[in-house]
Amino acid sequence: MKRKLFLLLAYTLGTVSLCAQQGITQCGTLTGQKPFPLNEYKELPDPKSPDKKAWNIVSRPCVSWGSTDKRYAKGEVPTLKKQTQLKLSAWKGERVSAQAVVWSNKKINDLQYTFTEFKSNKGIALPASAFTGGFVRYVMTDELNKDKKGGCGHRPDHSKYDSLLVADPIDHLLSKMNLEEMNAQAIWVKCQVPSTTPSGIYKGALIVKGDNKQLARLELEIEVGNRTLPAPAEWAYHLDLWQSPFAVARYNQVPLWSKEHFDAMRPLMKMLADAGQKVITASIMEHPWNCQTEDCFESMVTWLKKADGTWYFDYTVLDKWVEFMMNLGINKQINCYSMVPWELSFQYFDQATNSVKYINAAPGEKEYDELWTAFLSSFSKHLKEKGWFDICTIAMDERPMEVMQKTLKVIRKSDPNWKVSLAGNYHAEIEPDIFDYCITISQSFPDKVLERRRQEHKYSTNYTCCTEPDPNTFTFSAPAESAWISYFSAKEGLDGYLRWAYNSWPLEPLLDSRFRSWAGGDTYLIYPGARSSIRFERMVEGIQAHEKITILRNEFKQKGDKAGLKKIEKILSSFNLNDFPNTPAAVTVEKACKAINSL
């Protein structure tokens, strides 16, 4: 069954600005219709009209390999040299991507693509399942703040920002589509090289068809090297993209924590596991981030204050969620938010009054101490029964130092063995207390501290959020930036990367990546229907590069190959935050990628 998109008939290019002003949901909406996932949907109209003159020169449908660094605009003639041959290098077990582009002055019906067989000159074939693709769809976005210094702050009025339709979602659910006149359409191509693949050069092609005939044959070579990238679950990379089960339940219109909810989450979270995710995001109280996202994070723990003054905590939801994630292979860590939420208000069900109540108490206050001591005591008992205590962290976001210290005191008093995680600024005062410490990308751990942390098997990572104009993962960010981040992490000697929102979807994530706060796409990396994105695929590319670098470093260290190690540091030395925006990430990443593969 297909869902039809509700679009106001009046919604033409001429009214886009009005729609943008009112918030795009006034104009087009996918929600409110079943079933999910939605296999077909219609994008919002492009606010930019195509340049007819430029398109008139395009005499017939064109198909070419493009660059994965580009978001090809829907209504623009791609500025690229037509190219029908492409060569990619990969380790065994690595996932590599390419992007093809189709553009035409006239409408093309039933645009579709297939892969030929890929064979080495020794006659060995890559399995057909190694190749997947998706049409790169267009989603509405905006831009950085007017001062170009970042994307933070509230944006209640979208009309104050440029409304831009950008290529980002990779739609693998659409087997064919009609290409409208004067449109470009990219096809994302992925090859997941099986780890058992013998090294060699594998040749095949992407066949693009339209109007019932072959439009082009794009040759593709995959050069598989000698080295092997292990399966994502084995990666050392500490990836922490925070998950929102709440957004999935809302978007898919399924009851929270029902079978249907888990069914809806499975492909999304599997995709996350395949990217090397290590951490399960758990909310242990109501609204750790004060409902800043479209969907509030509800507590996965039930807080019930009995009339006799004791607490009853129930972990049914948390257990279901954690076990679900663990079954998908995300089983290394559980980060529990938050003892220091953005609003120090703690919801519970009050048995005496038979109603929901709030305790407003801050770290350092007696009531806070009692509340959390009661919880931590119950929670540690539960975690120990489950065998999860050692992989669980009490997780904090940046808070004033004094607040964090007081919180740590309560945690340590409860059990000195509690692990603690923090995403925030670097603070030498509390650094020894933090097991999983994620600092902002613009900061660095002192070398000695980092080395000690490594020896103590503590995680040290960095993050980007709305603050950074570059590198970032907004829907309008240059695709290579999300790969760049992990090269930089490797350069800094960090274990990985954190982003606060894997899928905190706005109202209509497939149509419009803008939200009431922050720059477009800040709140999510992937799309409903387990659709990937240019940003996410490039992020995985970076994660793989980081992992490859870790492997090489270890190998060179073991071998005592100082020259090799130096080579790596040389390669990574070109990753400097100060080079933005003058040096595009694409240039640095492409160079580094090739250099790493040649090691």
Added chain:
Amino acid sequence: MKRKLFLLLAYTLGTVSLCAQQGITQCGTLTGQKPFPLNEYKELPDPKSPDKKAWNIVSRPCVSWGSTDKRYAKGEVPTLKKQTQLKLSAWKGERVSAQAVVWSNKKINDLQYTFTEFKSNKGIALPASAFTGGFVRYVMTDELNKDKKGGCGHRPDHSKYDSLLVADPIDHLLSKMNLEEMNAQAIWVKCQVPSTTPSGIYKGALIVKGDNKQLARLELEIEVGNRTLPAPAEWAYHLDLWQSPFAVARYNQVPLWSKEHFDAMRPLMKMLADAGQKVITASIMEHPWNCQTEDCFESMVTWLKKADGTWYFDYTVLDKWVEFMMNLGINKQINCYSMVPWELSFQYFDQATNSVKYINAAPGEKEYDELWTAFLSSFSKHLKEKGWFDICTIAMDERPMEVMQKTLKVIRKSDPNWKVSLAGNYHAEIEPDIFDYCITISQSFPDKVLERRRQEHKYSTNYTCCTEPDPNTFTFSAPAESAWISYFSAKEGLDGYLRWAYNSWPLEPLLDSRFRSWAGGDTYLIYPGARSSIRFERMVEGIQAHEKITILRNEFKQKGDKAGLKKIEKILSSFNLNDFPNTPAAVTVEKACKAINSL
């Protein structure tokens, strides 16, 4: 510490109607101040101006025995023949009352009263503790509906009804008071005859003082007969005045089910136990009566629906409440409201969404069946562990027959031994299912049914509510009516009486007995600070009479004294509902009281 009454300075007699119109809380309020109970408070001004001419005739302060049948008006010269001698008859163990009145044209400072020693001619003294008294205070009330047919319906606009200051609360907390000029003030006198008192005539007096001198000595004789009324806990009388713990917590500004809450309830519920109460009112779900009272009845059971679909029920509140009441001697029955509430909406805390939710389901529907089957299974297990299953009833108010039958089906399916109670109309179809059946006072059980129920040890009682103009217990009802009710119950062969509101206080029960619904005083019988009332004392008088009649009937039956039994029936034959309003209850009750005492 004393609380001061907040009264707008502008609140004079001239503005009373405005205040009444806006709701009296605009004009005077006691709540919002601590501590409780409030020992002193100022009544609302009397909307009626005193008749100066009539008062001018009163040359000096007057003190006289009055009648317990009268509510002496505050600003009126009492129309009574001055009387300084009074004789009361009592059984051993009985509580008897008298009312004295003081009135004066001039202000009397420090009006107070004491009791002399009470001695028989044999020199035996009644203990001083046997005598208690209280100033009869004035509370605002209204009147019956304009058609005089009852007091039901909403009354959002008090100005549409007569605003009347009536004598009702008996204030034992006030040791002395100033009597303002042209005012009458009654003193209620109670003698609780110890059950060990030898029969005889005990003589003493009430001494009334004012302006630092004795104003009067009112002689009182208590004639104690041979028979003994047992302690209230031993009474066969099935008294069921529904309690509201919620009103007490709100009025006393104490947290629900806290020590302070129980402390506040103790004297109120002790007073109820001393009236012979048998039944504990328990709410097993939220809002059994759809919040019709000032304070909603919250669930004493916590309903938590887990994310795995199972239910968690917690009985901490119910247990605390039941055990508290049992410790006060109210331990014969627990009535649990309600499987068929006035709105078929069942609140629970939904773990999955971490929020309060409602299930709307009616008896006969699958969801209702599942919900209540889950609850009843848990509840019966809990009650059996507590040893309460056999004294617990699943309690219903009048519902359509089909609904009650469907409800009974669910109950019986869960456990055929569940006891069920019903307050409503008489229905032959379900009568055998009802353990504690309370019908409206205008109806009767068929004789055979009543006899069978007696043999089956089932309770059969009747009730009044807003429906009856007479007899009733509004704050403006004739005092004798609340005694009359129990004589009538005895006549009908019933086990007792039910009223739906012992203490469902309106906002300021001491000041204003009116509510947004029903005639004044419908929602409560007693006052904050465990102050009794004329209505309540007369009700206890009726209950005692009923108990005495039960004792006499049993005695005469055992003796085979048919003449005695006939005498009782003759005495009771004068209690006829049709005689209202022509024959005042006072006449019938006084005659019957004397006749019973002479048996």
